[in-house]
Amino acid sequence: MTPPALLPDKPPAARAGWPELIIEALIRAAGYSAILFVILIVLFLLREGLPALGEVAPADLLGARWYPIEDYFGLLPLIGGSLIVTLGAVLIAVPFGLGTAIFIAEVAPRWLREFLKPLIEVLAGLPSVVLGFMGMLVLTPLVRETLGTPTGLTAFTGSVLLAGMALPTLVSVAEDALDSVPRSYRNAALALGATPWQTIWRVTVPAARTGVLTAVMLGIGRAIGETMTVMMVTGNAARLPTGLGALFLPVRTLTATIAAEMGEVANGSVHYHVLFTIGIVLFLISFAVNLTASAVVFQQKKRSERLLS
Amino acid sequence: MKIVIEHLSVQYDDGTESLRDISLTIPANQITALFGPAGGGKSTLLRALNRLNDLVDGVRVTGRILLDGEDIAGPGVNVTALRRRVGMVFAQPVPLPMSIRQNITYGLELAGVRERAKLTAAVEKSLRAAALWDEVQDRLEAPATALSGGQQQRLCLARVLALEPEVVLLDEPTSGLDPISTAKVETSLQAIKRDYTVVIVPHSVQQAARIADLAAFFLQGELVEAGPGQQLFLTPKDQRTNDYITGRFG
Numbered sequence: 350m351t352p353p354a355l356l357p358d359k360p361p362a363a364r365a366g367w368p369e370l371i372i373e374a375l376i377r378a379a380g381y382s383a384i385l386f387v388i389l390i391v392l393f394l395l396r397e398g399l400p401a402l403g404e405v406a407p408a409d410l411l412g413a414r415w416y417p418i419e420d421y422f423g424l425l426p427l428i429g430g431s432l433i434v435t436l437g438a439v440l441i442a443v444p445f446g447l448g449t450a451i452f453i454a455e456v457a458p459r460w461l462r463e464f465l466k467p468l469i470e471v472l473a474g475l476p477s478v479v480l481g482f483m484g485m486l487v488l489t490p491l492v493r494e495t496l497g498t499p500t501g502l503t504a505f506t507g508s509v510l511l512a513g514m515a516l517p518t519l520v521s522v523a524e525d526a527l528d529s530v531p532r533s534y535r536n537a538a539l540a541l542g543a544t545p546w547q548t549i550w551r552v553t554v555p556a557a558r559t560g561v562l563t564a565v566m567l568g569i570g571r572a573i574g575e576t577m578t579v580m581m582v583t584g585n586a587a588r589l590p591t592g593l594g595a596l597f598l599p600v601r602t603l604t605a606t607i608a609a610e611m612g613e614v615a616n617g618s619v620h621y622h623v624l625f626t627i628g629i630v631l632f633l634i635s636f637a638v639n640l641t642a643s644a645v646v647f648q649q650k651k652r653s654e655r656l657l658s
Numbered sequence: 659m660k661i662v663i664e665h666l667s668v669q670y671d672d673g674t675e676s677l678r679d680i681s682l683t684i685p686a687n688q689i690t691a692l693f694g695p696a697g698g699g700k701s702t703l704l705r706a707l708n709r710l711n712d713l714v715d716g717v718r719v720t721g722r723i724l725l726d727g728e729d730i731a732g733p734g735v736n737v738t739a740l741r742r743r744v745g746m747v748f749a750q751p752v753p754l755p756m757s758i759r760q761n762i763t764y765g766l767e768l769a770g771v772r773e774r775a776k777l778t779a780a781v782e783k784s785l786r787a788a789a790l791w792d793e794v795q796d797r798l799e800a801p802a803t804a805l806s807g808g809q810q811q812r813l814c815l816a817r818v819l820a821l822e823p824e825v826v827l828l829d830e831p832t833s834g835l836d837p838i839s840t841a842k843v844e845t846s847l848q849a850i851k852r853d854y855t856v857v858i859v860p861h862s863v864q865q866a867a868r869i870a871d872l873a874a875f876f877l878q879g880e881l882v883e884a885g886p887g888q889q890l891f892l893t894p895k896d897q898r899t900n901d902y903i904t905g906r907f908g
Contacts, residue, residue: 459715536710537752537814541765542742542821551768556755 394632398625405619410626415587415601417610417620424623426589428630430504430600433590434579437508438515438572443565445512446519447554450564453520454527455549466524473517481581484510489582496597502584504600510578515568522567526560527553559646566642574635580605603631660686660825660855661707662724666731668702671716676702678879680721684872689847689856691870691887693863694902698876700859704827707857708744709737725825742769745818749830749861751810753802758794761802761813765821780820788816789846808839815846825855833861844869863903867891875899 401410405422412423453465488509489501496505530553538548554561584599587606607624614621661684668677677699684690692700705711706719709730723731730740754761762784763777771777781798785791790812794805802813811831818826828847832840847856847869860866866873870887875896883896894900901907 531752533748533750533752534754536713536746536748537754539713540708540710540741540746540748541768541817542738542745543765543768544738547768551764552754 391632394625394628398622398629401619401622401626404622413589417623420619422623424627424630426587427601427603427606427627429590430587431573431602431604433595433600434504434507434511434583434602435569435573437505437596438511439569441508441512442515442519442568442572446516446564446568447523447561449516449520450523450527451549451554454524455553469517469520473521477514477575477577480510480514481578484578484582498597500584500599502582502599503597504583504590505596507579507583508596510582511572511575514575514578515571518571519564519568522564523561526557526564529560530556562645563642566638570635570638573638574604574631576604576608580608585609603627659683660726664722664724666706666719666721666723668699668706668711669718671718675879680881682874682881682884684855684857686855687851688871689851689858689869690872690874691866692857692859692874692876693866694876697878699879700876701829704829704857704859706731707825707827708741708746709735710746712737742821743823744825744827745821745823746827746829747811747814747818747831749833751807751814753805753810753813755803756801757799758802758805758813759798761817762820765817769821784816784820787819787846787850788812789842790816808835808842811835811839812843812846815843819850823854825857826850828856828858830859830861832865875902
């Protein structure tokens with residue numbers, strides 16, 4: 350006697366019918382196309398940007414002067430400009446954002462917290478041009494008058510605005526991380542006689558550090574890729590920043606250079622290729638930031654998995 | 659008398675009452691067991707003793723709790739200082755995400771102890787008191803989360819003992835542990851009561867009967883009966899207590 354067949358002899362897809370198969374194919378296509386797009390973008394960047402390395406001597410690309418009209422294509426001032434604006438933004442946004450996140454997650458009463466959290470998430474969606482506009486009209490004169498700089502269009506002005514843009518993301522992600530720290534950690538620390546502040550700083554924040562680091566990295570990512578705001582308020586003078594004093598002088602960033610010059614450059618010229626080289630540099634920088642972030646998160650995860658096993 | 663509780667009531671702002679007019683005297687250097695079915699207010703009482711109820715929104719506490727004659731339930735109490743005198747071990751062991759040694763020294767460092775010799779001595783002393791020293795002495799730098807559940811719970815006890823509190827509160831400290839680990843925890847409780855006042859919410863009537871010098875039976879926010887463990891478990895005065903310990907309900 351043969352046992353009853355538990356499995357039908359048709360393959361699963363045939364059993365589920367055509368709709369299943371089509372949907373599966375569509376999802377698969379969507380997934381692969383995302384990867385395909387990234388690869389195509391990189392290939393395009395490389396195709397347009399790499400010729401510049403043959404047209405301009407690499408030493409010149411690392412020069413300190415950016416005067417495309419006179420064939421000076423030194424990228425250092427632009428890289429320096431981007432870095433100093435981003436650094437300034439991070440220095441402002443991280444302590445401020447972390448403070449805000451801690452306040453919302455740990456200190457604020459429930460009603461205030463339920464009011465602040467969505468408010469900050471709305472801020473994250475603010476178009477950057479609006480911020481840039483406010484920067485030009487409000488922040489720039491303020492910087493000029495209070496700091497006594499010759500112009501209000503400085504790296505610092507850009508940093509403040511970028512910090513403002515990075516803050517909502519940073520606060521929101523960091524607050525989620527703090528909020529997901531188990532209540533029992535806090536109880537345990539408080540029962541050991543820790544003050545509320547000691548509990549926050551030495552238990553809750555360290556326990557949430559993976560999420561907090563992710564928040565910081567996302568903030569940096571947002572800041573370094575931002576174009577519009579920065580172009581509007583940093584003065585766009587391509588001079589090499591030397592030291593922290595340059596924070597209060599005009600600078601020009603990588604992104605602003607591409608945005609400002611791409612429209613008026615001859616297609617296929619040296620200048621055109623160099624602009625794409627700038628794109629490659631930007632891509633590499635944000636790639637490095639993302640890689641660092643995921644390496645940090647991955648390492649933490651591995652460590653905690655090891656601990657829990 | 660270490661702790662005197664007078665007419666203590668705990669109410670939530672939605673009107674539900676967690677404790678109703680409790681009066682109880684907790685003697686020093688003995689194990690006091692608060693037992694009864696779930697929702698009886700045992701944990702609430704425990705958490706009132708070190709003011710952890712403060713962390714819950716909308717709790718109203720009335721009545722007095724005297725610790726060495728000093729009211730600790732009212733406003734104006736230095737809660738942080740109080741929690742150093744009244745330590746607590748929770749049902750879920752919560753090792754902080756650091757090494758075994760750091761888990762012990764953590765509370766001391768918060769309290770401002772810096773000398774290495776003192777810290778090292780405290781680590782050994784408290785781990786011995788919690789009956790954990792033999793198992794971890796050669797791996798003090800290992801992460802505390804790598805310990806087994808029973809070891810973690812004894813580590814949490816050691817962490818509290820390191821602060822040399824006067825009172826140790828334990829909220830179902832053995833609820834997640836196997837019988838052998840439970841026995842170890844109970845043994846160390848018997849040992850530490852020489853130096854501390856121990857208040858425990860045991861996780862079963864049997865455990866209460868095993869370790870209680872003084873037992874208090876809670877039912878729906880009310881203290882039904884309190885008395886020496888021997889007497890309460892053998893000849894309870896109240897019918898409800900009798901029903902509960904003989905397993906008629908709960």
